[in-house]
Amino acid sequence: MKYVFMSAALAASFIWGVPADLVKEKQIQSASVIESKFDADGAFETIHDLSETIGPRETGTDKEKEAAEYLSNRLRAEGVSVRIQPFELKNYFSGSITAGDHEFPIRSADDAAVKDEVKIDAPIYDGGYGLSRDLKGAEGRIAVIREGKIPVSQKIKHAEKANAAAVIIYNHKTKPLAIRPNKEKNITIPTAGMKKEDGEALLKEKQAVIQFKNYQHRISRNVIGTRKAKSSKHPDIIYVTAHYDSVQGAPGADDNASGTSAVLEMSKMFKNLPDNKEIRFILFGSEELWSAGSSYYVSKLTKDEIKQSQVNFNADMIATDWKEASQLFVTTPDGKTNQSIRYAVNAAEKQHIKKPSLIQLGYSDHVSFYEAGIASANWIWLSPETNEPGPWYHTSNDNMEHINKDRLKSAGELISASVSEAIQD
Incomplete structure (x- = not known):
């Protein structure tokens, strides 16, 4: 890797x-x-x-x-x-997302968007596969997106353009999808990955709280x-x-x-x-x-x-x-x-x-x-x-x-x- x-x-x-x-x-x-x-x-x-x-x-x-x-x-x-x-x-990101009474692990926040600590409390939005049309109602919400069809980088850009509060992309496998820190400076939306079961469970919730922390050095x-x-x-x-x-x-x-x-x-x-x-x-x-x-x-x-x-x-x-x-x-x-x-x-x-x-x-x-x-x-x-x-x-x-x-x-x-x-x- x-x-x-x-x-x-x-x-x-x-x-x-x-x-x-x-x-x-x-x-x-x-x-x-x-x-x-x-x-x-x-x-x-x-x-x-x-x-x-x-x-x-x-x-x-x-x-x-x-x-x-x-x-x-x-x-x-x-x-x-x-x-x-x-x-x-130098930059080590960790985080979690809490919905209802359950805490889900997430992997690798985006280092262009998370400099220290971020806490996001927002509604859940089903972002489909992250296509532009899938994200029309994502403004101010946590866009939960499936892996597949288009590259992860495009999903993130589409969510950012839709003014989503954050992006969670879940894998089609049991293994958590690892969203590597994005080196493109124009990406500003916090992003992380989840495994398939957690992503599907999260979509059943209405509201969630994401916490990102950057453990530097x-x-x-x-x-x-x-x-x-x-x-x-x-x-x-x-x-x-x-x-x-x-x-x-x-x-x-x-x-x-x-x-x-x-x-x-x-x-x-x-x-x-x-x-x-x-x-x-x-x-x-x-x-x-x-x-x-x-x-x-x-x-x-x-x-x-x-x-x-x-x-x-x-x-x-x-x-x-x-x-x-x-x-x-x-x-x-x-x-x-x-x-x-x-x-x-x-x-x-x-x-x-x-x-x-x-x-x-x-x-x-x-x-x-x-x-x-x-x-x-x-x-x-x-x-x-x-x-x-x-x-x-x-x-x-x-x-x-x-x-x-x-x-x-x-x-x-x-x-x-x-x-x-x-x-x-």
């Missing part, structure tokens, strides 16, 4: 199409560089520490900082060289753990990554303490690297804000580091218990296979287990590596019918009650086997 942001919509471009819930749990045998098999119990405890003991880890908060310290200590305990990479978020942190090559000055670099932050009010057990736990477990497993390989275990802050952490990290890589970069494996939401999310997907930003995918195929074949499915997914931290020309893929459980992550996504219900240890184990074993393929290549 970097500076040229990609769509969060999931394209149903199935390559393999095999349900990953049929994956048989087998001990990894082919990778001599692995010291032990994936410890699902240990990963489960890590998820508990992050989601229940520390709790919600919103960008730039003390809780996110506490989580970074916890993770750096865990990596050091495994003999990994660790450094913390702080970075500043927040500091977030990437936790970077490195196992260096023993003999090579210019080793191939393998990145094993996840984000550890969560959205406001969400414990973030699946999103994404689950992926974070897998990275920590792999830091234990890969202690016997070939002399010419380097592996970096990186836990990113601020993924929930346009993948800001991974974008910052990749932007600081040297030309030589990018040239040496072999592959990125990213884990995001690998332990949900939502019944419908019965398929483990390996995703790429363009929906095409790359070296990361090929390692996953080889690993599955050697383990005699079913291959996960490849689809296009344009959000999470693998996008930052992809945009730098580094082969990358993300691992996630989704519904094979709708390609959605489930009802507790980005809510207070993303907690330990909705973690499935069997899915955590299946995903962790296959990811670690894929990493082993890359290490031995």
Whole structure:
């Protein structure tokens, strides 16, 4: 999601199409560089520490900082060289909209319109798809608009021309639509995104109160753990990554303490690297804000580091218990296979287990590596019918009650086997 942001919509471009819930749990045998098999119990405890003991880890908060310290200590305990990479978020927008007795989360107010704090109390207006004719009666009202038909930027301009008080655009998927800060200076109307269910519920209300707040100059942190090559000055670099932050009010057990736990477990497993390989275990802050952490990290890589970069494996939401999310997907930003995918195929074949499915997914931290020309893929459980992550996504219900240890184990074993393929290549 970097500076040229990609769509969060999931394209149903199935390559393999095999349900990953049929994956048989087998001990990894082919990778001599692995010291032990994936410890699902240990990963489960890590998820508990992050989601229940520390709790919600919103960008730039003390809780996110506490989580970074916890993770750096865990990596050091495994003999990994660790450094913390702080970075500043000059403009960080957060907000909510209250209607009746319900508070809905919204995402990313527009930075051209919200400089500090804004509170808007106004009637709700059904803005259709944001066409000019849909917004004729929107003056002084909160225009609630559906995604689709025309670009988001045009919807915003049409609402502004109609003198709407604010714009809420809701996704056609469960995932909240992320309205990126608009760089056009002539846009002055506060804008934010919502997920499908919330947008539809909001349209049933008559009046609402929107509150936007600009948290300026927040500091977030990437936790970077490195196992260096023993003999090579210019080793191939393998990145094993996840984000550890969560959205406001969400414990973030699946999103994404689950992926974070897998990275920590792999830091234990890969202690016997070939002399010419380097592996970096990186836990990113601020993924929930346009993948800001991974974008910052990749932007600081040297030309030589990018040239040496072999592959990125990213884990995001690998332990949900939502019944419908019965398929483990390996995703790429363009929906095409790359070296990361090929390692996953080889690993599955050697383990005699079913291959996960490849689809296009344009959000999470693998996008930052992809945009730098580094082969990358993300691992996630989704519904094979709708390609959605489930009802507790980005809510207070993303907690330990909705973690499935069997899915955590299946995903962790296959990811670690894929990493082993890359290490031995």
